[in-house]
Amino acid sequence: xxxxxxxxxxxxxxxxxxxxxxxxxxxxxxxxxxxxxxxxxxxxxxxxxxxxxxxxxxxxxxxxxxxxxxxxxxxxxxxxxxxxxxxxxxxxxxxxxxxxxxxxxxxxxxxxxxxxxxxxxxxxxxxxxxxxxxxxxxxxxxxxxxxxxxxxxxxxxxxxxxxxxxxxxxxxxxxxxxxxxxxxxxxxxxxxxxxxxxxxxxxxxxxxxxxxxxxxxxxxxxxxxxxxxxxxxxxxxxxxxxxxxxxxxxxxxxxxxxxxxxxxxxxxxxxxxxxxxxxxxxxxxxxxxxxxxxxxxxxxxxxxxxxxxxxxxxxxxxxxxxxxxxxxxxxxxxxxxxxxxxx
Amino acid sequence: xxxxxxxxxxxxxxxxxxxxxxxxxxxxxxxxxxxxxxxxxxxxxxxxxxxxxxxxxxxxxxxxxxxxxxxxxxxxxxxxxxxxxxxxxxxxxxxxxxxxxxxxxxxxxxxxxxxxxxxxxxxxxxxxxxxxxxxxxxxxxxxxxxxxxxxxxxxxxxxxxxxxxxxxxxxxxxxxxxxxxxxxxxxxxxxxxxxxxxxxxxxxxxxxxxxxxxxxxxxxxxxxxxxxxxxxxxxxxxxxxxxxxxxxxxxxxxxxxxxxxxxxxxxxxxxxxxxxxxxxxxxxxxxxxxxxxxxxxxxxxxxxxxxxxxxx
Numbered sequence: 001x002x003x004x005x006x007x008x009x010x011x012x013x014x015x016x017x018x019x020x021x022x023x024x025x026x027x028x029x030x031x032x033x034x035x036x037x038x039x040x041x042x043x044x045x046x047x048x049x050x051x052x053x054x055x056x057x058x059x060x061x062x063x064x065x066x067x068x069x070x071x072x073x074x075x076x077x078x079x080x081x082x083x084x085x086x087x088x089x090x091x092x093x094x095x096x097x098x099x100x101x102x103x104x105x106x107x108x109x110x111x112x113x114x115x116x117x118x119x120x121x122x123x124x125x126x127x128x129x130x131x132x133x134x135x136x137x138x139x140x141x142x143x144x145x146x147x148x149x150x151x152x153x154x155x156x157x158x159x160x161x162x163x164x165x166x167x168x169x170x171x172x173x174x175x176x177x178x179x180x181x182x183x184x185x186x187x188x189x190x191x192x193x194x195x196x197x198x199x200x201x202x203x204x205x206x207x208x209x210x211x212x213x214x215x216x217x218x219x220x221x222x223x224x225x226x227x228x229x230x231x232x233x234x235x236x237x238x239x240x241x242x243x244x245x246x247x248x249x250x251x252x253x254x255x256x257x258x259x260x261x262x263x264x265x266x267x268x269x270x271x272x273x274x275x276x277x278x279x280x281x282x283x284x285x286x287x288x289x290x291x292x293x294x295x296x297x298x299x300x301x302x303x304x305x306x307x308x309x310x311x312x313x314x315x316x317x318x319x320x321x322x323x324x325x326x327x328x329x330x331x332x333x334x335x336x337x338x339x340x341x342x343x
Numbered sequence: 344x345x346x347x348x349x350x351x352x353x354x355x356x357x358x359x360x361x362x363x364x365x366x367x368x369x370x371x372x373x374x375x376x377x378x379x380x381x382x383x384x385x386x387x388x389x390x391x392x393x394x395x396x397x398x399x400x401x402x403x404x405x406x407x408x409x410x411x412x413x414x415x416x417x418x419x420x421x422x423x424x425x426x427x428x429x430x431x432x433x434x435x436x437x438x439x440x441x442x443x444x445x446x447x448x449x450x451x452x453x454x455x456x457x458x459x460x461x462x463x464x465x466x467x468x469x470x471x472x473x474x475x476x477x478x479x480x481x482x483x484x485x486x487x488x489x490x491x492x493x494x495x496x497x498x499x500x501x502x503x504x505x506x507x508x509x510x511x512x513x514x515x516x517x518x519x520x521x522x523x524x525x526x527x528x529x530x531x532x533x534x535x536x537x538x539x540x541x542x543x544x545x546x547x548x549x550x551x552x553x554x555x556x557x558x559x560x561x562x563x564x565x566x567x568x569x570x571x572x573x574x575x576x577x578x579x580x581x582x583x584x585x586x587x588x589x590x591x592x593x594x595x596x597x598x599x600x601x602x603x604x605x606x607x608x609x610x611x612x613x614x615x616x617x618x619x620x621x622x623x624x625x626x627x628x629x630x631x632x633x634x635x636x637x638x639x640x641x642x643x644x645x646x647x648x649x650x651x652x653x654x655x
Contacts, residue, residue, distance in 0.1 A: 007447035011436070018435040179431035184487075187395050187427070187497075189420040190448040343397075 001191050008198035012172065013205060022168070026210055030160045031217050037156075037279075038149045038222055048072040049118035052082045052091040061104050061126065065095065068125035071118075083107070092118035153224045154305035155278035157214055161237060162272065162298050164210060165244030166265050169199050170252040174261045182342050196337065200245045207241040227312030236308060236318065240301040243325040246332035247297065253336045272298035300324035346409055348373040348495050348526040349394060354403035356389050356550075363389040364400070365550035371543075373494075376517075376527040378541030378558075380534065380640060382650065386550040387530035388428060391499050394528065395425055408494060421450055424493030426484050428500050434473030438464055438483055441472060442490055449491040462486040462516055478509025485516050495526045502536055514539060534640035546644055553647050562638050567596055567608030570642050571615055573633040575603050588626060592618045599645070608638070608646065 016022060048070050053062055055077045065073050074091060076082035086094045086107060092114045094107040106122055108115040176182050185195065211234075218224040226233065251268055255261040275282055275289070276298035285293060293299050304321035307313035315322075349371040356364040364386040371377045379387045392398045394405060396412045396419065405412060407419050432441050439455060446452035459465045462482040467475065475483065481501065488496060498517065502510040510533075517540055521527055531537050537544050538558045546554040546561070554561050589598055594611035595618075609615040612635055623630050645651060 004447045007444050011433075011440070011444050014440065015433060015435055179433075180427060180429060181431070181433070183397060184425070184427050184430045185448070187397060187420060187423070187425040188445065188448040188491075189417045189450075 001194050004190055004194045005198055005201065008195060009202045009205070012198060012202035015172070016168070016202075016206065025167075026160070026164050026206070027213055030156055030214055034149070034153060034156055034214075034218070034222065037152055049092045049114065049121050050074065050090070051118055051122060052076050052085055052094040054079060054082060054094070054096045057095060057097045057104055060129075061095065061097070064126050064129055065122065068121065068128070070121045071125060089114075093122060095122060149222050150224055150310060151281075151306070152279065153218045153222060154309050155276075155302050157211065157218075157237075158240065158276070158298055158302040158305055159273070159278045160210065160214065161207065161240045161301065162244050162269065164206065165203060165241055166248040166251065166269060168203065168206070169245060169248035170255075170261045170265050171258065173199075173249070173252040174255050174258055177256060177341070177343070178258070186342050192342075196249065196333075196340070199249060200242060203241050203245045204238065207237060211237045224309065226309050228308035228314070232315055232318075233305075233308050235315075236301070236304050236322070239322055239325040239329070240297070243297045243301070243329035243332075246329040246336065249336040249340075250332040253340045256341075272296050275299065277302050295324065297325055297328040346373070347371055347406075348408055349377075349528060350406045351394060352404045354390065354393060354405070355401045356386075356393060356398065357401055363550055364393070367403075367547070367550065367552060369545060369552075371526055371528055373526050374521070374524050375542040376521050376529060376540050378537035378544040379528065379530040379547060380532065380537045380544055380644070381530075381547040382532060382644075385547045387532075387547060388499055389550075390547070391497055391528060391530050395423070395497050396420070421491065422494050424488035424491060424496045426488045426496075426498045426501055428503070430484060432472045432480065432483060432487075435471060437469050437471055438475070438486075439468045441483060442486060445487045445490050451492070452490050453492050455490075458486045458490055461489060461519065463512060476509070478505050478512060481505060481509070481513055482516060485513065489516075489520065493525070495528070496520060498527065498529045500530055500532070502531070502533065510536070534644075537640055544640065546640070546647070548644075548648050554643060558640060561640060561643055565608060565638055565643050565646055566610065567638050567642070568610050569612045569635050569637055570606055570639075571595070571609050571612070571619065571633075571635045572604065572606040573619075574631040575605065575628060588628075589619065589622060592622065594618070597646070599649075608642065609635075 050072045051065070052074050053065055053076070055075050062073075062075070065071055074085075076085070076094075079096070082091075082094050082096075085091045086109070089112070092108070092112070096105045096107065098104050104126070106119055108119050110116060215226070215233075219226060247268065251264050252261055255264060272278075275285065275293045276296050277283075277293070278298070282290065282293040282299060294303075300321040304313075304318040304325075307318050307321075311317075347370040349369070351367065351369050354364050354367040355362070367386070367390060369377065369379075369390075379390060381387050389398065393400045394407065396407075396416060399412075408422055410419050412419065436444075438459065442455045442458055446455060456465070456468075459468055462485050464479060464482060464486065467479060467483075472480065472483065485498075485501070488498075496517075501517070502513045505513065514536070517527060517529070521540075527540070529537070529540055541558060543556065544554075544558050544561060545552050554564065556564070589595075589605060589607070592607070592615055594609050594614035596608040596610065599606050607615065616633075616635065619630070619633075641651070
């Protein structure tokens with residue numbers, strides 16, 4: 001059993017290392033993704049609102065607007081051109097002169113956040129000459145651990161652990177089934193449990209490589225924090241990987257063709273890409289959906305990774321998440337063993 | 344005589360309403376090779392898979408090396424070698440790595456170099472499976488089946504799809520195994536393969552045995568020394584030939600026509616061919632591709648079923 005398990009594990013790793021595409025998706029892709037997203041959401045400080053003002057507006061209004069460093073003002077001679085610019089989103093609001101002694105008019109699109117922000121800034125700018133000093137003092141959040149990339153990185157890590165777990169096992173298994181290699185092994189005295197177990201052992205080896213590479217990149221290149229214990233972090237990724245190995249085994253337990261397994265995998269992963277808080281917090285979904293989101297293994301993994309990395313959580317704090325991961329892993333593995341199709 | 348290496352009685356296997364194997368009995372004496380010959384869909388693969396323990400028969404009993412699948416599965420598997428039809432080995436592994444994985448399944452594997460030597464792949468040891476020719480892949484698959492020094496070897500169409508030379512090299516490996524005292528069960532639809540490798544042959548059709556014995560016994564059973572075959576050229580005068588034109592030639596047995604090919608089973612080749620040529624001349628018929636060949640298992644199959652082995 002031990003020798004068989006070792007050889008089967010070695011076999012899987014050899015085959016893995018000999019697939020350049022797979023290496024790309026596992027190692028290069030998440031790093032590229034983190035880089036792109038980090039760049040897209042990098043801290044840009046206060047970005048001014050782009051607003052339009054008609055040349056016919058009173059001088060005082062135009063001056064007050066131009067004086068604000070929160071506004072980037074474009075002056076329009078032609079009302080129609082200005083309205084078109086607003087409709088197309090090139091400017092966030094348009095300021096036009098009011099009738100007779102009325103205050104100026106602000107035209108805006110209330111469905112656009114930028115538009116609403118710009119309205120407030122315009123209001124603020126026009127009131128500024130009437131005030132003696134600032135109404136509030138501001139302290140922007142810039143500490144490490146609260147940037148978008150800090151939120152994103154654990155999510156990407158979780159998503160990668162899920163992706164390689166499911167695809168790695170699913171494709172390999174269905175490929176072997178399709179090649180009738182599973183049948184060939186059935187006529188040998190190979191212990192079946194060793195075969196299934198080899199998926200989990202080889203997964204752990206790959207996991208170590210994958211997580212270490214990503215973590216090193218995150219810590220050094222993106223300055224993502226790891227506040228909690230690295231041992232707990234490692235344990236957590238092992239729980240996550242085992243959970244998804246079980247899920248992968250279950251999803252691939254009966255599929256005969258690569259197309260089938262592709263569809264099944266996407267079907268299983270889709271709810272988690274959206275509902276597990278990879279790119280944005282699942283708390284943005286309606287309250288009623290939160291329990292479902294939290295029951296997903298990827299949510300448990302992401303939440304626990306964030307707790308450990310960002311909040312320095314201890315083992316007790318993430319016990320519920322570990323429980324969810326364990327439950328998924330055990331149940332899936334047990335069902336997979338029952339329904340597994342060897343032919 | 345020692346106990347048979349394989350013994351099966353009354354095997355039945357159905358797939359839905361189709362009866363793939365219909366009450367089949369067979370025995371293989373230790374140290375001999377039994378060839379299971381039949382067209383595609385005759386039930387050869389289903390039969391061999393039941394004997395390999397891959398499928399459960401719906402009825403019947405199987406004993407392998409004196410053991411039963413229900414109780415002794417793992418022990419049987421230690422002692423048999425199997426080559427399945429159309430198994431594809433991992434293309435990205437080398438030959439040696441492939442054998443290494445299979446070796447790890449057995450309690451007492453052979454040294455891998457020894458296996459490479461037996462199947463003639465020593466110089467391909469470090470080559471990826473994907474770079475091998477069809478014949479080399481097949482020999483590697485044979486190597487995987489021999490890695491545990493099996494007493495009994497199951498080969499399901501071992502040379503299908505190979506060119507004649509590659510086929511002969513596969514045969515040499517099998518012959519070396521039997522001459523060392525190994526027992527073989529072989530399925531094939533090549534009569535030449537069955538004749539060359541088998542001590543005994545069972546011809547099956549539609550899940551039943553239709554002939555059994557040594558290749559020579561089965562051929563002798565047809566009571567024809569040779570087969571005479573020719574085509575009738577279609578362009579002479581264009582007139583239809585009278586029915587039964589060649590029916591009563593001296594020394595010739597039953598006549599068979601498929602398309603414009605006519606064939607006879609003959610007991611006296613000289614007399615029959617002489618009479619045939621005379622008859623053709625009398626009726627001004629041109630015979631194309633006239634040839635005779637020694638009776639083969641294929642002819643026996645055609646005679647018994649009216650169909651060819653190859654196209655089932």
